[in-house]
Amino acid sequence: MKKGTLLLLMFALALQGQAQGLKDVFKKDFLMGVSLNPRNVRNAAEQDLIRKEFNSVTCENAMKPGPLHPSPGVWKWEEADRIANFCRENGIKMRGHCLVWHNQFADWMFYDESGNPVDKETFYVRLKDHIQTVMNRYKDVIYAWDVVNEAMSDGGDNPYRNSKLYQLCGDEFIAKAFQFAREADPNAILFYNDYNECDRRKSRNIYNMVLKMRANGVPIDGIGMQGHYNIYKPTVEELDAALALYAPLVEHIHVTELDVRVNQEMGGQLRFSTDGAALSDSIQALHTQQYERLFKTFQKYGDKIDCVTFWNLHDGCSWLGERNHPLLFDKNLQPKPAYYRLVGK
Numbered sequence: 001m002k003k004g005t006l007l008l009l010m011f012a013l014a015l016q017g018q019a020q021g022l023k024d025v026f027k028k029d030f031l032m033g034v035s036l037n038p039r040n041v042r043n044a045a046e047q048d049l050i051r052k053e054f055n056s057v058t059c060e061n062a063m064k065p066g067p068l069h070p071s072p073g074v075w076k077w078e079e080a081d082r083i084a085n086f087c088r089e090n091g092i093k094m095r096g097h098c099l100v101w102h103n104q105f106a107d108w109m110f111y112d113e114s115g116n117p118v119d120k121e122t123f124y125v126r127l128k129d130h131i132q133t134v135m136n137r138y139k140d141v142i143y144a145w146d147v148v149n150e151a152m153s154d155g156g157d158n159p160y161r162n163s164k165l166y167q168l169c170g171d172e173f174i175a176k177a178f179q180f181a182r183e184a185d186p187n188a189i190l191f192y193n194d195y196n197e198c199d200r201r202k203s204r205n206i207y208n209m210v211l212k213m214r215a216n217g218v219p220i221d222g223i224g225m226q227g228h229y230n231i232y233k234p235t236v237e238e239l240d241a242a243l244a245l246y247a248p249l250v251e252h253i254h255v256t257e258l259d260v261r262v263n264q265e266m267g268g269q270l271r272f273s274t275d276g277a278a279l280s281d282s283i284q285a286l287h288t289q290q291y292e293r294l295f296k297t298f299q300k301y302g303d304k305i306d307c308v309t310f311w312n313l314h315d316g317c318s319w320l321g322e323r324n325h326p327l328l329f330d331k332n333l334q335p336k337p338a339y340y341r342l343v344g345k
């Protein structure tokens with residue numbers, strides 16, 4: 001080979017190497033996802049980062065029932081459409097989040113025009129219309145939906161969360177939601193999604209619920225493990241135990257909301273500390289090690305896990321606040337040591 005050709009080849013390879021993002025590094029294992037707010041897709045630098053690193057997107061808030069469907073017949077599509085259109089234009093797949101949740105829900109569904117509670121049959125008519133309208137609009141771009149989010153409790157005797165949904169319908173709302181979703185789009189992969197999913201008690205309760213539903217013909221295809229973790233927990237043993245429990249039960253596992261905060265808190269609850277911890281070298285090292293351990297364990301279950309999604313693009317827009325330092329990119333969009341460890345540099 002001529003010297004000039006060789007140089008050109010080396011240059012092309014170097015360029016290609018630079019363009020490798022998380023989605024390329026983990027191509028054989030799973031899709032790499034990120035949750036976005038509408039500002040992320042308006043900012044050119046953030047757009048570039050998304051295109052380079054990720055091949056799956058979730059709306060952080062824009063597709064939840066509350067923001068999307070705030071009152072009967074009123075639909076606010078603008079923010080969800082903006083993110084969906086960015087994905088359509090860039091050939092990025094989407095996970096839908098979420099159709100039923102006790103939080104950010106369309107609470108009007110529970111009441112009639114005079115403010116009196118409706119019966120569960122009326123509620124189901126409204127829920128079905130909601131689920132089918134949203135799923136039909138994004139059928140072309142969404143391949144998986146978090147159909148029911150966080151229906152299990154964090155403690156106490158009742159495995160189920162004592163939400164308005166549960167008070168009106170018992171656990172039947174879970175079955176109905178999955179049935180409505182399957183009818184709307186038989187090709188979408190349907191998930192039950194929850195946090196503290198490695199906790200011994202809660203993981204057992206999630207398992208039992210999904211087992212019972214599936215035995216009754218409810219179309220739950222997958223379990224979404226939210227993955228709101230910290231630098232100490234879960235341990236590899238705890239994560240492995242949860243994956244080993246869920247893997248034989250369902251066709252798909254997605255890690256749906258991954259972040260690793262630098263204090264001892266974890267989970268998806270809205271009460272948390274935004275103080276985090278100072279990012280000393282030793283804390284940074286723990287953050288890097290934890291991401292490395294998590295990804296090694298995800299790869300061990302690579303046959304079952306087909307998508308790993310980070311909850312937010314960079315520390316500056318994390319729901320946890322930048323002082324929890326939870327993500328792979330800092331608020332200036334710069335990769336952190338954990339990023340380099342994952343991509344092997």
Ligand code: 9MR
Nearest residue numbers: 060061103104149226257268269270319
């Ligand atoms: O990141 C979301 C935040 O912006 C919202 O204020 C919050 C409101 O409930 O919801 C956050 O996302 C949650 C997700 O939808 C479900 N799992 C827990 C997440 C963190 O609370």
